[in-house]
């Protein structure tokens with residue numbers, strides 16, 4: 001006889017309330033985590049979407065890429081010695097269109113590479129968000145420090161840095177705008193990257209992201225919120241499952257007295273907990289994934305199935321622990337107390 | 345024949361620093377097919393004695409012998425099996441499972457006692473026992489919709505459906521009015537006779553004593569009178 005489901009059927013409201021709490025809390029966690037991830041995409045998709053690899057900047061740049069200048073002879077040496085290595089620079093800047101309207105962008109210039117856009121002299125490739133702002137292929141854009149004009153060649157998907165749209169330009173145009181001759185960084189994809197190069201400091205992708213001040217602060221805050229939610233929801237789950245089971249101590253005592261195995265009582269509680277958690281999680285996964293699809297264009301929201309699954313497993317484990325802690329009480333129940341407590 | 349024997353059973357409770365001996369060496373044997381009543385003043389140790397005999401708590405000293413097994417030396421799991429297969433319980437309150445129908449309460453008991461009956465045989469057995477207690481018309485009812493007396497009759501049905509050898513009842517009529525109390529006691533007596541069960545009933549109610557074969561009077565942790 002399946003006592004777990006018989007009880008759920010008979011006490012629908014109670015289990016519905018418990019289920020909706022699990023649902024709401026997990027949905028909230030999924031949404032916040034989607035926002036955290038969305039914001040981090042918005043902040044640094046230029047870097048995040050690169051393959052794994054190492055970034056190198058000058059030793060004396062003090063981990064600030066804008067201060068880094070890599071000596072050209074060293075750069076040449078690196079680019080010839082390591083396959084797919086790229087030298088690049090990233091700088092905030094502005095673009096004006098023909099009617100003088102100004103847009104902030106991040107200029108990115110690199111040596112020839114499959115990981116970055118190849119842009120010819122006088123051309124520019126922009127992040128898609130610029131298209132939504134009314135810029136079209138073939139438009140001409142200017143920059144106060146640049147003698148020539150940029151012609152828009154095309155757009156790229158979600159390529160942002162520091163919440164600004166990326167603008168890929170030719171390396172020579174870059175050098176003119178910022179009046180520099182050296183590039184800030186060298187990027188070498190993982191398989192080919194050397195550990196140590198004298199005079200340079202190496203950063204993994206993750207480490208490099210952490211050197212971007214705004215990125216680090218933002219992600220730390222959001223991740224803290226997500227984990228805070230996970231901990232709070234864990235406690236909520238545990239408390240609710242605990243309360244539900246404590247209410248049944250009298251009943252469990254009677255069942256023990258008539259000869260039910262303690263292990264069967266545990267199974268009842270675990271079955272109920274797993275059933276409720278999985279149903280509620282399935283619902284909030286469906287809704288958060290749905291939201292992922294229909295999230296408004298400007299809203300930075302990105303929730304992968306993988307993140308959702310990882311969080312779901314955390315919720316299940318937490319629910320399981322909560323129920324088990326509550327259940328330890330049951331092991332201790334003396335059938336006698338229940339009998340003498342009177343009507344249940 | 346005596347199925348159940350208690351030898352020099354003692355029980356001491358420690359409350360704080362004070363040790364109090366509640367049972368001071370009880371000797372008792374119960375006979376098959378007979379109802380034995382346990383009477384005595386409140387606090388004299390009746391419930392304690394009954395629950396020790398039923399394996400719901402252990403004795404501090406002495407032997408509780410059921411079919412040659414000494415319960416006071418058995419493991420928890422062994423005692424549980426004996427309770428599930430050979431003992432039936434009726435308490436002051438029915439203590440039914442709130443989310444099961446009357447029929448399901450009894451099927452659960454068959455399940456717990458690992459009944460060998462097939463599904464449809466279990467169902468007809470449930471019907472039969474419900475007829476015995478006069479509750480077959482409420483088979484699909486949940487406990488919340490039954491009266492106190494009806495609940496108690498279902499509890500009796502649950503206590504006997506698995507054909508226990510011993511039936512323990514601690515004040516089974518205390519929550520019922522006089523008329524219903526008599527009905528319930530008559531029922532317990534009848535079942536004891538027809539199923540040849542060994543029954544031990546704790547009661548406060550003098551009126552109930554007409555339904556029993558033996559009366560054992562307790563006072564201050566000792567049996568003072570047999571009849």
Ligand SMILES: Nc1ncnc2c1ncn2[C@@H]1O[C@H](COP(=O)(O)OP(=O)(O)OP(=O)(O)O)[C@@H](O)[C@H]1O
Pocket residue numbers: 357358359366384385386387388389390391392393
């Ligand atoms: N778990 C326990 N811990 C401490 N003392 C207990 C415990 N159980 C029972 N006692 C004490 O043992 C004595 C006998 O209790 P018991 O319940 O057996 O009495 P009783 O004869 O059934 O009384 P009543 O007729 O009121 O039900 C009482 O004084 C009670 O306080």
Ligand SMILES: [Mg+2]
Pocket residue numbers: 390391392
């Ligand atoms: Mg008592």
